Amino acid sequence: xxxxxxxxxxxxxxxxxxxxxxxxxxxxxxxxxxxxxxxxxxxxxxxxxxxxxxxxxxxxxxxxxxxxxxxxxxxxxxxxxxxxxxxxxxxxxxxxxxxxxxxxxxxxxxxxxxxxxxxxxxxxxxxxxxxxxxxxxxxxxxxxxxxxxxxxxxxxxxxxxxxxxxxxxxxxxxxxxxxxxxxxxxxxxxxxxxxxxxxxxxxxxxxxxxxxxxxxxxxxxxxxxxxxxxxxxxxxxxxxxxxxxxxxxxxxxxxxxxxxxxxxxxxxxxxxxxxxxxxxxxxxxxxxxxxxxxxxxxxxxxxxxxxxxxxxxxxxxxxxxxxxxxxxxxxxxxxxxxxxxxxxxxxxxxxxxxxxxxxxxxxxxxxxxxxxxxxxxxxxxxxxxxxxxxxxxxxxxxxxxxxxxxxxxxxxxxxxxxxxxxxxxxxxxxxxxxxxxxxxxxxxxxxxxxxxxxxxxxxxxxxxxxxxxxxxxxxxxxxxxxxxxxxxxxxxxxxxxxxxxxxxxxxxxxxxxxxxxxxxxxxxxx
Amino acid sequence: xxxxxxxxxxxxxxxxxxxxxxxxxxxxxxxxxxxxxxxxxxxxxxxxxxxxxxxxxxxxxxxxxxxxxxxxxxxxxxxxxxxxxxxxxxxxxxxxxxxxxxxxxxxxxxxxxxxxxxxxxxxxxxxxxxxxxxxxxxxxxxxxxxxxxxxxxxxxxxxxxxxxxxxxxxxxxxxxxxx
Ligand SMILES: Nc1ncnc2c1ncn2[C@@H]1O[C@H](COP(=O)(O)OP(=O)(O)OP(=O)(O)O)[C@@H](O)[C@H]1O
Ligand SMILES: [Mg+2]
Numbered sequence: 001x002x003x004x005x006x007x008x009x010x011x012x013x014x015x016x017x018x019x020x021x022x023x024x025x026x027x028x029x030x031x032x033x034x035x036x037x038x039x040x041x042x043x044x045x046x047x048x049x050x051x052x053x054x055x056x057x058x059x060x061x062x063x064x065x066x067x068x069x070x071x072x073x074x075x076x077x078x079x080x081x082x083x084x085x086x087x088x089x090x091x092x093x094x095x096x097x098x099x100x101x102x103x104x105x106x107x108x109x110x111x112x113x114x115x116x117x118x119x120x121x122x123x124x125x126x127x128x129x130x131x132x133x134x135x136x137x138x139x140x141x142x143x144x145x146x147x148x149x150x151x152x153x154x155x156x157x158x159x160x161x162x163x164x165x166x167x168x169x170x171x172x173x174x175x176x177x178x179x180x181x182x183x184x185x186x187x188x189x190x191x192x193x194x195x196x197x198x199x200x201x202x203x204x205x206x207x208x209x210x211x212x213x214x215x216x217x218x219x220x221x222x223x224x225x226x227x228x229x230x231x232x233x234x235x236x237x238x239x240x241x242x243x244x245x246x247x248x249x250x251x252x253x254x255x256x257x258x259x260x261x262x263x264x265x266x267x268x269x270x271x272x273x274x275x276x277x278x279x280x281x282x283x284x285x286x287x288x289x290x291x292x293x294x295x296x297x298x299x300x301x302x303x304x305x306x307x308x309x310x311x312x313x314x315x316x317x318x319x320x321x322x323x324x325x326x327x328x329x330x331x332x333x334x335x336x337x338x339x340x341x342x343x344x345x346x347x348x349x350x351x352x353x354x355x356x357x358x359x360x361x362x363x364x365x366x367x368x369x370x371x372x373x374x375x376x377x378x379x380x381x382x383x384x385x386x387x388x389x390x391x392x393x394x395x396x397x398x399x400x401x402x403x404x405x406x407x408x409x410x411x412x413x414x415x416x417x418x419x420x421x422x423x424x425x426x427x428x429x430x431x432x433x434x435x436x437x438x439x440x441x442x443x444x445x446x447x448x449x450x451x452x453x454x455x456x457x458x459x460x461x462x463x464x465x466x467x468x469x470x471x472x473x474x475x476x477x478x479x480x481x482x483x484x485x486x487x488x489x490x491x492x493x494x495x496x497x498x499x500x501x502x503x504x505x506x507x508x509x510x511x512x513x514x515x516x517x518x519x520x521x522x523x524x525x526x
Numbered sequence: 527x528x529x530x531x532x533x534x535x536x537x538x539x540x541x542x543x544x545x546x547x548x549x550x551x552x553x554x555x556x557x558x559x560x561x562x563x564x565x566x567x568x569x570x571x572x573x574x575x576x577x578x579x580x581x582x583x584x585x586x587x588x589x590x591x592x593x594x595x596x597x598x599x600x601x602x603x604x605x606x607x608x609x610x611x612x613x614x615x616x617x618x619x620x621x622x623x624x625x626x627x628x629x630x631x632x633x634x635x636x637x638x639x640x641x642x643x644x645x646x647x648x649x650x651x652x653x654x655x656x657x658x659x660x661x662x663x664x665x666x667x668x669x670x671x672x673x674x675x676x677x678x679x680x681x682x683x684x685x686x687x688x689x690x691x692x693x694x695x696x697x698x699x700x701x702x703x704x705x
Contacts, residue, residue, distance in 0.1 A: 027686065030685060033565065033619075033622075043622055059697075090687065
């Protein structure tokens, strides 16, 4: 305690009292009535607004979530133990926000934007971005027209994702949902190196701390942290933090989007976030609805996912975008985007449960993962028959569109015939050919982790598959063929790959593919 | 049902009733006592919300919490009424809302001065006079000593706080420097 003499204290007091009238700086306060599980009920704070940041005695911050007539429900952004009954709470008159900036790249942060990787404070300039913000209106948007390559054959060929799109990854536990997201992040390395970065934000919700640590290590090993931010609210954080994590993540993504850059955000996963919200809502005594989730959970998720968008490239129009935060008003540029990959975990494949149906209906497509496929060794375990992307097709490069055009249909036909032949019926040559091709395509679409392909490689190998060029290659050796073929193309025909990668598609190019594939396939013939 | 409305409705009914029986002031004292006890006695609200706890036990607790034998007839009557309606879990809020309503109707403000050490009576008088002159209301003044504020004082009037404490200034400085 500093050494202050009592006489000084009363002097200070008197001076302040005299100057009292001039600067009447009253703060609005309330008293904590009750605290439990990360939520405080507060008496007072009558003029507080929804989503306003409040400060508790001791410095813990909170966000106002519930305005009732006799009390205010505040979600704590800190440990429950840090706030006690009887504590005073002050208004800040600021809407809950996060300070976002480039300095966050390569870092692991919490919902408050504080680093949790032990690498010191976040450097560089930061900008205040509100957690809750209205999505850009239609006039500030542009249709999806640029691809976001995942580097995964099955997705880029059949379920293509465009920048600004919302594509749901849905499946039971341990079906490779996170793996798809991580591979997609790793695949953005080339763009980063080429100076056209797609900044990635991975939002981990309700996961184990060790899982996040492993994930960060994987990203580091693949040089992907340079352009990635990992935001984590682990299972041991209060429910409120888990509930707010996606908003903090998207607020950071909006900083990139509205300054004309591209961002990719992954919510892993929204099922756990919904559970956290349910917990918070029950504590706040909000009336529960279906599956005990509060009635506004649909609205909550749709508002969140609406914030993924492709912004109009005209700077002048973009600068007039609705609800722009003051901090970036003079930095706004058009042409940016947020692509969202929300993840939902299903139980026993039940996509008709409340949260899955909701999120399916508010996304632009779904990637369905199945444990049956996963266990059968088909990985990524994507059920291509029911997976869709409603807008990404427009963003697909031409060469990809051409080679993959019939792939989905072919595979559907293959699966039907395959089921049929299980009854042991006679097979004619045409049917056999469909089966042969289908079985090889299934092999081609398998892909290990951390091995994303370039768009050109993808076009090349899928061309071989859809044109039946592998029919002489034994099914078990398809991946070997693929490796050799792509190596060969890379060494002998880098120019062809280059053009395919740029979307060029013509007979000259396909002739090269065909010739090389046929020659190589012959060496596999038994 | 919006829970926030429950306490307000009960508090209003209690106020009207108490007014008719000219016990509004006595009830005010009881309700303040009840609210204070509920805030201080851990587990009281939990106990009241527990459906397995007996009615008589809850009634005894509520009566004791609102002043024991000193509670007025209206309060005693009201506590039974609340129990009959199974709204005892809202009792803390009802008490708070009643006190607030009573103060509103009677133009009373709640004031509290927090200081690090005991304040001279002169200073307190000055603060009270200041409030009277500026708010034209009577203030129920209380004082609190909290060495943690280091020096200066904090004045609360209802939901408004004027923080002239040294710890408050330091906090502001820290917030300012922190950003
Ligand atoms: N394409 C793949 N090839 C081989 N193994 C894979 C592939 N994708 C995922 N796996 C492995 O499968 C396991 C589960 O993957 P992942 O953690 O991505 O699944 P998840 O659906 O996110 O699981 P959870 O429900 O626990 O979050 C991991 O051990 C991962 O390494
Ligand atoms: Mg996962």
